[in-house]
Amino acid sequence: MEEAQILDVARDGIYTMILMAAPILLSGLVVGLVISLFQTLTQIQEMTLVFVPKILVVFLATLVLLPFMIRTLTDMMTRLMDMAVSLP
Template identity: 50%
Template sequence: MTGAEVLDIATQGIWTLLIVSMPMMLVGLIVGVVIALFQALTQIQEMTLVFVPKIIAIFITMLIALPFLGATMSAYMDRVVDMIIVGF
């Protein structure tokens, strides 16, 4: 295995990680901003108000995106296994 092949596998792994984590991160960001705006408008400064809606929104997003996440990770694993079987 050459250095270029190792870097290729690592690059694909990092892209897969970003693609898999992106839906939850975006939903967490959007919910956090909305709740921060709500807190700023109502002057409610409760620190724990952010956590429960964020956790619920991220959990629901994960349930909805689970088939996509599984397919993406499975495709990456198939590529890695094919490289192992073929011997690069």
């Protein structure tokens, strides 16, 4: 396996990781910002108010995005196996 192929596999792995993690992390970020804005506007300074909605949204986002995540991992694994078969 040449260096270019190794770099392509590494780049593909990092891209897949970002593609799978970004929607879930962004949904948690949006919920955190909305709740922080709500806390600021109402002057509620409860630290635990953020955790339950954020956990629920991240869990629901994971459930909704699970088919996309499985398809993405399957495509990457198929490409890796095709590369492994074509190695001399």
